[in-house]
Each structure stands twice: as C-alpha cells, then as structure tokens.
Amino acid sequence: MAVRTRTIKVDALARVEGEGSLHVRIRDGRVQEVKFGIFEPPRFFEAFLVGRDYSEAPDITARICGICPIAYELGAILAMEDAFGVAVPQVISDLRRLIYCGEWIESHGLHVYLLHAPDFLGLPDALELAKVDKPLVERALRLKKIGNDILEAVGGRAVHPVNLKVGGFYRAPAKAAIRALAEDLKWAVEESLATVKLVGGFDFPVLEQAYTFVALRHERDYAIHQGRLVSNGGLDIPPAEFLDHFDEEHVAHSNALHGFMKDGHARYKVGPLARYAINHDRLSETARHAAHAAGLGPVVGNPFQSIVVRAVEMVQSCEDALALVEAYEEPDSPAVTVEPRAGVGHGCTEAPRGVCYHRYRLADDGSILSARIVPPTAQNQKCIEDDLLKVVEANADLSDEALRWRCEQAIRNYDPCISCATHFLDLTVERE
Amino acid sequence: MPDRKRPKLAVWKFSSCDGCQLSLLDCELELLAVSEAVEIAYFLEATRKVVKGPYDISLVEGSITTPHDVEAIRHVRRQSRKLITIGACATAGGIQALRNFKDVKDFIDLVYAHPEYIDTLDRSSAVSEHVRVDFELRGCPINKHQLLEVLNASLNGRRPNVHPHAECVECKMRGNVCVTVAKSEPCLGPVVHAGCGGLCPSVGRGCFGCFGPMETPNTVAMAAKLAEMGLDGRDIQRRFRGFNAYADAFRRESEVHGG
Ligand code: SF4
Ligand code: SF4
Numbered sequence: 001m002a003v004r005t006r007t008i009k010v011d012a013l014a015r016v017e018g019e020g021s022l023h024v025r026i027r028d029g030r031v032q033e034v035k036f037g038i039f040e041p042p043r044f045f046e047a048f049l050v051g052r053d054y055s056e057a058p059d060i061t062a063r064i065c066g067i068c069p070i071a072y073e074l075g076a077i078l079a080m081e082d083a084f085g086v087a088v089p090q091v092i093s094d095l096r097r098l099i100y101c102g103e104w105i106e107s108h109g110l111h112v113y114l115l116h117a118p119d120f121l122g123l124p125d126a127l128e129l130a131k132v133d134k135p136l137v138e139r140a141l142r143l144k145k146i147g148n149d150i151l152e153a154v155g156g157r158a159v160h161p162v163n164l165k166v167g168g169f170y171r172a173p174a175k176a177a178i179r180a181l182a183e184d185l186k187w188a189v190e191e192s193l194a195t196v197k198l199v200g201g202f203d204f205p206v207l208e209q210a211y212t213f214v215a216l217r218h219e220r221d222y223a224i225h226q227g228r229l230v231s232n233g234g235l236d237i238p239p240a241e242f243l244d245h246f247d248e249e250h251v252a253h254s255n256a257l258h259g260f261m262k263d264g265h266a267r268y269k270v271g272p273l274a275r276y277a278i279n280h281d282r283l284s285e286t287a288r289h290a291a292h293a294a295g296l297g298p299v300v301g302n303p304f305q306s307i308v309v310r311a312v313e314m315v316q317s318c319e320d321a322l323a324l325v326e327a328y329e330e331p332d333s334p335a336v337t338v339e340p341r342a343g344v345g346h347g348c349t350e351a352p353r354g355v356c357y358h359r360y361r362l363a364d365d366g367s368i369l370s371a372r373i374v375p376p377t378a379q380n381q382k383c384i385e386d387d388l389l390k391v392v393e394a395n396a397d398l399s400d401e402a403l404r405w406r407c408e409q410a411i412r413n414y415d416p417c418i419s420c421a422t423h424f425l426d427l428t429v430e431r432e
Numbered sequence: 433m434p435d436r437k438r439p440k441l442a443v444w445k446f447s448s449c450d451g452c453q454l455s456l457l458d459c460e461l462e463l464l465a466v467s468e469a470v471e472i473a474y475f476l477e478a479t480r481k482v483v484k485g486p487y488d489i490s491l492v493e494g495s496i497t498t499p500h501d502v503e504a505i506r507h508v509r510r511q512s513r514k515l516i517t518i519g520a521c522a523t524a525g526g527i528q529a530l531r532n533f534k535d536v537k538d539f540i541d542l543v544y545a546h547p548e549y550i551d552t553l554d555r556s557s558a559v560s561e562h563v564r565v566d567f568e569l570r571g572c573p574i575n576k577h578q579l580l581e582v583l584n585a586s587l588n589g590r591r592p593n594v595h596p597h598a599e600c601v602e603c604k605m606r607g608n609v610c611v612t613v614a615k616s617e618p619c620l621g622p623v624v625h626a627g628c629g630g631l632c633p634s635v636g637r638g639c640f641g642c643f644g645p646m647e648t649p650n651t652v653a654m655a656a657k658l659a660e661m662g663l664d665g666r667d668i669q670r671r672f673r674g675f676n677a678y679a680d681a682f683r684r685e686s687e688v689h690g691g
Contacts, residue, residue, distance in 0.1 A: 043447060043497075048530040052670065059640065063527045063675065066451020066573060110457065114478065125479030127467045137464065145460040156631050158458055159451040159573040160642070163635045171635040408480070 022407055024392050031396065034389045036381070036411070049371040054080045054340060054362055055166055061358070061373065062160045067110070069160045070103040070151070071351030074225060075358040075373070080166045082240070083345025083362050086338055091331040092168045093226070094324050095154055098178075099161065100224045100349070101321035102150025105188065106158070107352035108310045108317075109144035111415045112199060113137070116307050119409040120202040139191055143314070146181075146188045150321060153177050168335030178328045185322040192314035193290050199311050200294025204304040205406065207390055211301065211383065212266060213274035214246075216350050222282045222316050223275070225349045230278050231268065232299075239348030242357050248378055259379035267382030270354025271414065272309040273300050287316040303387050303413040310415075340366030351376050353415050377416045384414055439488035439587060442474035444508050446494025446501050447528055447556060451573040452519035453477050453493045459576050466580075469587065485511030489586050495521040495528060495556045502553075502562060509563040514586055517559045518579065520572035520675040524644050527572070529556040529678035556678070567592060570625045572642040572675035578627055596647040598622055599639050603630035611638050618658050620671060623649035623681070644676035651685035665689040 025032040045064055049057060057076040062069035074096060081088065114126040123129055130137040148158040154173050155161025163170050214235070216227035229245075230236050237245060246268075248257035261268050276283075276291075280298040283291070291312045300309055342364040348357045354376030361369040391410045395403055443453050457463065457478060473483035490512035496505055509515055520526050532555045559565055569582055569592075578594055585592035600621035603610075611617040611633050619638030625646040632639050645651070651672070658668050672686035 043528040044531055045527075048527075048534075053667075056670065060527060060674075063449050063451070063572065066449040066454045069451070114457065124481035127464075127472060127479065128481075130464055130467070134464070141460040141463060148458060148460070156635055157573075157628075159454060162632050162637065169635075170632075170637040405480075 022388065022411075024388075024407075026392070026396055029396055031389055031393045034385050034392060036385050036388060046371045046373060049360075049368050052368050054083075054360070054366040054368060057360065057368065057371070058164055058166065059160070059162075064373070064375065066159050067107055068103055068351045068353065068356075070100050070155075070164075071349055071356045072358075072373075073161070073164045074100065075347040075349050075356050076360070077164060077166050078225075078347030078349065079345040079358040079360050080347075080362075081338075081345070082347060083343040083360060084166075084338055084341055086167060086336060088168055088336055089331065091329065092335070094328070095169065095173070096164075096225050097221075098321055098324040098328075099151060099154040099164070101317040101324070102147045102154065104147070104224070104317040104352050105314060105321070106144055106147030106151065107415075108314045109140060109147055111352075111412075112195060112307055112310050112314070113140035113144070115415070116310075116409075116412050117199065117202075119405070119412060120199075120307070140195075143188055143191050143195070146184045146318075149184065150181060153181060165335060167338040168331075168333075170334065172330050172334040175328060175330050178325055181325045182322060185318055185325060188318040189286070189315065189322060192311060192318050193286070196290040196294050196308065196311040196315060199307050200296075202307070204302055205391070205409075207303060207387065207394070208301045209303060209383075209387065209390070211273065212261070212268040213277045214268050214270050214355060214379075215274040215278040216348065216355065217278055218282065220282070222279050222284075222287075222313075222320070223350060224317075229348065229355070232277060239357065240346045242346065242348060242374070243359065243372070246357075246374070246379070248374060257378045258381040259374065260382060267386060268379065269383045270376050270379050272306050272313055272354075273303065274354060275350060276300060276309045276312065283312070284316055284319050286319060287312050290315055303410065306413045306415075340364065353377060354379060377414070380414050380416070384411060384416070387413070438469070438471040440473040440483065440486075441470040441583075442485070442487040442490045442508075442512065443472075443477065444474070444490060444492045444494075445476070446492065446505070446522070446559075447497040448494030448519065448521040448526065450477065450493070452521070452571075453491070455518075455574050455576040455579055456491070459580060462580060466583070470583075486513065487511055488513050489583070490515045492517045492522050492559055493519055495525045496559060496562055497528065497553055497556045499553060505559060505562050514566045515559075515563065516567045516569060516582060516586065517565050518569045518574050520570065520642065520644055521556075522559045523568045523570055523679070524676045525556040525558050525678040527675045527677075530673060531556060532678055533673070558678070569594065570643045571627050572644075575627050575629065595626055597626050598646045598649075599624040599626050599628065599630065599643060602626040602628070603633045603639075606630040606634065608633045611636060612657075612661075616661060618661055618663060618671065620654065622657075623651050623654045640671070640674055641682070642675050644679045645681040649681050651681055655685055655689065 021037045023035040058073040061072040061076045064072050118125050126137055151158045151161055156163045212233050214231045216223035217230040218227035245262055247262055248259045251258055277299040294308050344361050346359050356376055357374040359372040363369055387410050395406055490508055517523050582592040603621055608630055612619045617638040620641040621639040624639050624641045625643040627643045655668050669686050669689040672682040676682050
C-alpha cells in the first residue's frame with residue numbers, strides 16, 4: 001500500500017502569538033499520535049516570587065492571567081492565611097465569593113458568547129454574529145459587563161483588582177455601591193437562563209468520555225473559593241494534600257506542564273464539567289432545572305457540551321452574587337491583622353477553568369522561600385490530547401480545513417486560556 | 433460601507449498575561465462601535481479570521497523574550513503604519529523582566545524539569561528596544577478609557593490626550609486623602625505615571641507603580657522618603673522592582689538599594 005504523507009503548516013507567524021500547535025500523525029486511517037503544544041513563552045513566576053514578601057504575592061501572581069486574576073490573587077491570599085493561621089470573618093469570605101462570582105460571570109460570558117458560540121454557528125467571531133443578531137451580542141456584552149461591574153465595585157478594577165490583600169480587603173466597599181448591583185443581577189439571572197436555553201439547542205459533535213473529574217466540594221455551596229478536593233473516583237482530601245496526589249511533568253512538545261494523578265499516572269479533568277458532576281446536588285433549584293430542561297443529565301461526558309454547563313454555572317453565579325449583594329452589610333473592619341511566621345501554606349480555588357492550586361514556603365519574616373502554582377490548564381492538558389485523539393479518529397475523513405476547525409473547537413471546550421483558546425491552530429497532519 | 437474604506441486594526445501578543453488586550457474586549461459598551469469604525473483585521477483573541485497586512489494601526493501587547501519574538505516584532509513593524517504598545521509588558525518588559533536581574537538559567541531550572549526544551553532569551557525587553565514605536569500606553573493593565581482615546585486620536589491623526597504627569601496629581605484631582613500623610617503608607621504616587629485614576633489611594637492603599645515611571649521622576653527623593661518612613665534597602669528595592677522593574681528610571685534606582 002502506498003504511503004501517503006501530507007503536511008499542512010498554517011501561517012508560521014501564528015506561533016509567535018504564544019499559541020498552540022497541534023501535530024497529528026495518521027497511518028492507514030488510524031491516528032498514531034496527537035501532540036498539543038502551548039508555546040506561550042515561560043515567564044518564571046515561581047522563580048521570581050522567591051525572596052519577595054508574602055504581601056506581594058497576590059498582585060504578582062495576578063499577572064499570570066488577565067482573565068482570571070482573582071483565582072491567582074485569592075489562591076495566594078488563602079495560602080498565606082493558611083501558613084499564618086489566620087481566619088477571616090464570614091463577611092470577608094462572602095465578599096471574596098462575590099468578587100469571584102464576578103470573575104466567573106465575566107469569564108464565562110466572554111467564553112460562551114464571544115469565543116465558543118461562533119464555532120457552533122459556523123462563524124469566525126462574535127462580530128459576525130452581531131451582523132446577524134445584534135441584540136443578542138449586546139445582551140451578551142451586558143452580561144459580561146455585569147461580571148466586570150462586580151470586580152470593579154469590590155476590587156477597584158476589572159483586570160488585576162487592587163483591593164484584595166492577605167487578611168481581607170484594603171477598604172470595605174460601601175453598602176450602597178454593592179446593593180446597587182442588585183437590579184442588574186436580577187436581569188442577569190434571567191438572561192443567563194435564556195443563554196442555557198440558547199446554547200442547549202446547538203448541535204453537538206458526538207463524543208462521550210469517561211473522565212476522572214476533580215473539583216472542590218463544599219458542604220453547602222457550589223464550591224468556588226473553599227472546600228475539599230473531591231473526585232468521582234473516591235478521592236476526598238483537604239487542599240493541603242494536593243501534591244501528595246497530583247503532579248506535573250514537562251513534555252518536549254509544550255511549554256505548559258502536563259498534570260497527572262500520581263495514582264496510576266492517570267489523566268484527570270478539572271473545570272465546568274468536573275464541578276458540575278461533583279457538585280450537581282449543590283446547584284440551585286433554578287440552575288438544576290435549567291440544566292435538565294436543556295437536556296443535561298447529572299453527569300456530562302461530552303466535552304462539546306461544556307458550553308451549556310458554563311451557561312448553567314452562569315445562572316448559578318448570578319444567583320449567588322445576587323444573594324450576596326442583597327445580604328451585604330459593611331464589616332467593622334475590612335481586614336484582620338496578619339502576623340507572619342515561618343511555615344507552609346496551601347490555597348486552592350475554582351478558577352473559571354478549574355482547580356487552581358498554590359503552595360508557599362515562608363520564612364519567619366514573611367518572605368517567600370519557595371512557590372508552587374498549578375493552574376487549571378496544565379491539569380487539563382492530557383484530557384485535551386485524549387479528546388483530540390478521539391475527535392481526529394472520528395473525523396479523519398474531513399478535509400484538512402474542516403478537521404482543523406473541529407480540533408480548534410475541541411480545544412476551546414476547555415477555554416484553556418484566552419490566547420490558546422482562540423482561533424490559532426498551527427496544525428500539522430501527517431497522513432501515512 | 434465597503435471594507436477597504438475602514439482602517440485596518442491588528443492586535444498582537446507577545447509574552448504577557450492577555451490582560452491588556454482583554455481591556456479592548458472589556459469595552460463592552462463601545463466594542464461594536466469600534467468594530468464598525470475599524471476593520472478588525474487580526475486579533476486572535478477575538479476572531480479566527482485573518483486579513484492580510486499592511487495594517488493602519490497595530491496594538492502590541494507583551495514583551496520580547498524569545499529569539500523568535502525578535503524576528504516577529506520586526507515583521508509586525510514592517511506591516512504597520514502606526515505601532516502602539518499597550519501595557520507594562522510591552523513598554524517596559526513587564527513583571528517577567530525580573531529575570532533580567534538574575535541568571536535566567538537558574539530560573540529555568542527552578543520551573544522546568546527539562547531546561548533543554550526551553551528556548552528563551554536572557555532578558556525580557558520592551559518592544560521599543562527592538563523597533564520604532566509610535567505611542568506607548570502605560571499600565572499593568574492599561575486603562576481601557578485611555579485605550580479608546582488612543583485609538584480615537586490615531587484614527588483622527590491627533591496626539592492622544594494622555595498626560596505623562598504624576599499619579600499623585602491624578603489622586604489629588606480625585607479628592608483622595610493622601611495615604612502617606614494620613615496613614616503613613618508608603619506610596620510611589622509622586623514618581624508614577626498617571627493613568628489609573630488614583631485607584632489604590634482610593635482604597636487606602638499606597639501606589640505600587642503599575643503604570644511605571646512618569647517623565648523625569650525624582651526617584652532619589654522618593655527613595656529617601658521611603659527610607660525616612662522606615663523601609664530598609666531590600667524593601668525599597670522591591671518597591672521599584674514590580675511590573676515596571678526594567679523601565680530605566682526604576683531599574684537604576686533599584687540598583688542603588690538592596691540588602
Ligand atoms: S502589562 Fe500587565 S496586564 Fe498588561 S499584559 Fe502585561 S502583565 Fe498583563
Ligand atoms: S495607584 Fe499606582 S499601583 Fe494602584 S492602580 Fe494606580 S498606578 Fe497602579
């Protein structure tokens with residue numbers, strides 16, 4: 001049989017965008033290998049945190065990601081408080097949850113409408129969508145803006161908020177400013193319910209995966225900023241034991257580290273599908289009904305349906321934010337006093353893209369001796385590759401352009417991080 | 433309106449957190465109007481559609497950190513009528529320029545198990561070290577209202593209304609109580625470039641310099657003030673070594689202190 005090798009290189013310059021590449025090798029119609037690489041140049045955060053003061057970590061780590069700065073600020077803050085034995089009052093914890101809801105609403109709104117929906121509609125972007133349905137895009141932008149409004153009201157600005165610190169906040173937001181968010185949030189709850197309905201009606205490529213899911217779980221809430229790490233495989237640990245069970249490895253084809261479970265060197269999945277499966281019973285009535293009406297069971301194994309789950313989580317976070325806003329009273333003090341001491345601290349939260357873990361070792365004056373940060377996208381790398389393998393296998397007869405788009409869409413299921421998440425793929429297919 | 437009449441806008445990313453280009457998508461109320469005024473010809477964060485250059489305006493986010501970046505930024509320059517850098521990464525090397533004070537090999541060893549896979553330069557540098565830049569917009573992140581003003585000015589061929597004075601002035605104009613006077617909080621406001629609107633002092637916090645140095649800052653007096661407030665050499669150095677650590681004025685002042 002003749003061996004046929006076909007190689008497609010798309011726009012060499014695309015790689016400088018710090019983007020991804022995909023290398024696929026197909027022989028006799030069977031996929032031999034899939035390699036998904038992230039070429040985001042390394043920025044060495046963990047290295048230059050060493051020697052900095054504990055109080056600087058939130059603002060420095062925020063700059064890892066402009067789309068989810070709260071995940072980094074709060075992860076660092078919780079780790080420091082853990083190391084110093086600091087507990088914050090409920091009202092501070094609630095304000096943290098509120099600003100984190102803002103980040104979820106903003107990030108999910110951006111992803112669902114501006115980044116992912118165009119794939120399902122066969123459009124290059126949301127601006128084209130605006131030509132077809134301008135009111136829809138305007139509503140989407142308003143929804144996203146309400147998330148940013150929360151970030152600004154609590155944190156001072158939308159990207160890299162300045163008001164969070166170890167122990168609490170620099171200044172407690174005024175009651176009037178927080179209560180003023182309520183009207184918009186009532187609209188946002190309704191609008192996100194409409195979103196679930198809309199995206200629930202998309203056509204989803206068929207793919208059913210038996211994932212190992214890992215997410216935070218809380219005794220009462222749909223977990224965002226606190227809880228235990230739980231898997232559908234029986235794991236149930238405090239965040240402090242994260243590194244006993246999970247690790248990352250460096251593979252040659254990517255600058256992103258690849259996460260795995262130490263037990264069996266197995267891949268696992270974090271993010272919306274994981275949270276939804278682990279915490280289905282923690283969803284609000286409204287969110288659960290909306291999910292059911294959109295045809296979702298209590299566990300979703302088709303990664304292409306993550307867009308629906310994100311919309312369900314938008315309902316949840318808009319409702320949560322509304323309740324927090326309506327209950328807000330200014331605290332007596334915006335922060336508790338923090339006394340640095342030597343030790344180790346862990347912080348773990350649910351970034352919009354999944355579990356984000358921080359660990360710091362500190363000297364007695366509060367300077368950082370070592371830092372370890374495990375972002376969600378690293379943890380999902382192996383699942384992304386496995387999804388791609390299945391997608392390519394099922395679609396090997398598509399034209400290269402159609403296959404490329406389908407693969408991009410599969411990667412965008414993970415909303416990996418904005419530059420990677422969008423429209424970038426440098427795809428090489430070798431057909432032998 | 434035929435497309436060729438609309439100026440072409442391109443948005444490029446180098447080493448960064450995406451926060452500055454996100455600021456463009458965060459202009460929720462203006463985004464659709466912007467996309468009507470200009471043709472978004474290249475903006476990977478927002479569209480998979482790519483329109484060939486040349487471009488009327490290029491916005492560049494991120495710092496130059498790999499040999500490949502050095503080539504790529506020249507390519508961007510050649511294709512762009514106006515090149516505007518956005519944010520501390522692009523204008524000063526960003527937080528990742530902290531590596532410039534160390535041996536980058538130590539950093540690679542700390543983060544990656546297989547250093548041989550990593551292709552990186554010793555320094556993270558500003559775009560203006562490599563190519564001519566028409567305008568630099570400061571901030572980590574930039575202020576989205578300033579971004580709209582810069583775009584508007586560029587489209588109309590006028591100078592953007594963005595002032596290089598001190599953050600301190602902006603803070604006074606906002607009517608804030610001075611955090612240094614009232615609370616003895618160290619604040620870099622007197623030497624930092626305006627643009628944020630006085631955010632940190634508004635929440636009772638000293639400025640930590642995310643907009644970088646203003647034009648001709650008196651960093652010596654600033655450092656003396658910090659010392660007077662009880663900061664030691666290491667603290668003073670750290671204040672200047674933030675998101676704009678490799679901006680000339682801050683780098684030089686930081687090298688005087690330490691310990
Ligand atoms: S300047 Fe700051 S906000 Fe802008 S891309 Fe760089 S790290 Fe992100
Ligand atoms: S006050 Fe200073 S540190 Fe704070 S946002 Fe403004 S420029 Fe940045």
